[in-house]
Amino acid sequence: MQNDLAKCNDVLRNFETLVNEGKCSEYQGTLKVGVDLGTANIVIAATDSCNRPVAGVSCRSSVVKDGIVVDYIKAVRTVKDLKARLEEITGTELTSAATAIPPGIIEGNVKVISNVVSGAEFDVSNVIDEPTAAATVIGCSSGAVVDVGGGTTGISILKDGKVIFTGDEPTGGTHMTLALAGYYGMSFEEGEEYKISRENEENVFPVIKPVVEKMASIIRNYIQGYDVDCIYVVGGACCFEKFSDVFEQYIGVRTVKPAAPLLVTPLGIAMNSRE
Numbered sequence: 001m002q003n004d005l006a007k008c009n010d011v012l013r014n015f016e017t018l019v020n021e022g023k024c025s026e027y028q029g030t031l032k033v034g035v036d037l038g039t040a041n042i043v044i045a046a047t048d049s050c051n052r053p054v055a056g057v058s059c060r061s062s063v064v065k066d067g068i069v070v071d072y073i074k075a076v077r078t079v080k081d082l083k084a085r086l087e088e089i090t091g092t093e094l095t096s097a098a099t100a101i102p103p104g105i106i107e108g109n110v111k112v113i114s115n116v117v118s119g120a121e122f123d124v125s126n127v128i129d130e131p132t133a134a135a136t137v138i139g140c141s142s143g144a145v146v147d148v149g150g151g152t153t154g155i156s157i158l159k160d161g162k163v164i165f166t167g168d169e170p171t172g173g174t175h176m177t178l179a180l181a182g183y184y185g186m187s188f189e190e191g192e193e194y195k196i197s198r199e200n201e202e203n204v205f206p207v208i209k210p211v212v213e214k215m216a217s218i219i220r221n222y223i224q225g226y227d228v229d230c231i232y233v234v235g236g237a238c239c240f241e242k243f244s245d246v247f248e249q250y251i252g253v254r255t256v257k258p259a260a261p262l263l264v265t266p267l268g269i270a271m272n273s274r275e
C-alpha cells in the first residue's frame, strides 16, 4: 500500500502542476472528463483512457451548496466557461463528462446537478458519490475514504474493492471559516483568506480544532460496526498539517492524507467517466 500511495501522490502532484500552470500533458485518444460542482470550488479534470491526468481547470464558486444548486444560471455559465478553457488547453472539443454528488442527497437534486453539466453542453456519462470518486484515485480496496470539502464531510467505506457504505453530513471548511471569523472578529471573506494562508496555521488550527473534532466524530459514528483499519482524508478542508493527527487521535484509526487533497475527488470523477 505504501508503494501504491507513493504512486498516487506522484499522479496527484503531476495533476496539481498541470492545473496550476494551465498546461496539458501529451495524450492520445478520447479524453475522460469529470466535473466537480463543489460548495467552494468547481473543478473540471481530464484524463486519458488509462486514467493518466491530462489537464484540469478550477475556479472558486458559490453556486452550489452541499450538492444543491443555488444559482442554476450562474452554475451553467461557470461550467461552460471552464469547459471552454479546458478545450483550449487540450486543443479538443469535450463532449461528455461524469459528475459527482455528496452521498445521500435526494433524487431531485441529483437531477439538477446533472442538468447543470448537460446545460454546459456535456453528455452526462456517469454520476457517482464524491468519496467513491476519490477512492478510485487512491486505489484502495478496503478502508474508508473521507472527503472534507467546503460544505460537507462525506465517507465511502470499501471492502474487497466494493463500496459497502456511503454517508455525508454538513460540516466542512465553511464551518471552520465561520469559527475563525467569529473568534478573530473578521468578515467571512477575511476569515477565509486568513485560514488558507499557510503562514497563519499556528493561529488558525487551535481555533478550528473543535470543527475537525466534530468531523472526526461524524466519521467515528459512521465507521462503527465496519472493519476499517485506515482512513484516507481528501478535500480542501483537510489541508492543515495536523488534520490527520486529530483524526487519528480522536478515532483511533490510522489516517492518511494524499498529496494535493483538493484535486483528488475531481480527478477521480474524470477517471469514472464512461465513454
Ligand SMILES: Nc1ncnc2c1ncn2[C@@H]1O[C@H](COP(=O)(O)OP(=O)(O)OP(=O)(O)O)[C@@H](O)[C@H]1O
Binding pocket: 036, 037, 038, 039, 040, 041, 042, 065, 066, 067, 130, 148, 149, 150, 151, 152, 153, 172, 173, 174, 192, 195, 196, 197, 198, 234, 235, 236, 237, 238, 239, 240, 261, 262
Ligand atoms: N490551504 C488550505 N487550508 C485550509 N483550508 C483550505 C485550503 N485550501 C482550501 N481550503 C478549504 O477547502 C474547502 C474547499 O474544499 P473543496 O474544494 O474540496 O470543497 P468543495 O468540493 O467545493 O465542497 P463540497 O465537496 O463540500 O461541496 C474550502 O472551505 C476552503 O476554504
Ligand SMILES: [Mg+2]
Binding pocket: 036, 038, 039, 130, 147, 149, 150, 235, 265
Ligand atoms: Mg467536494
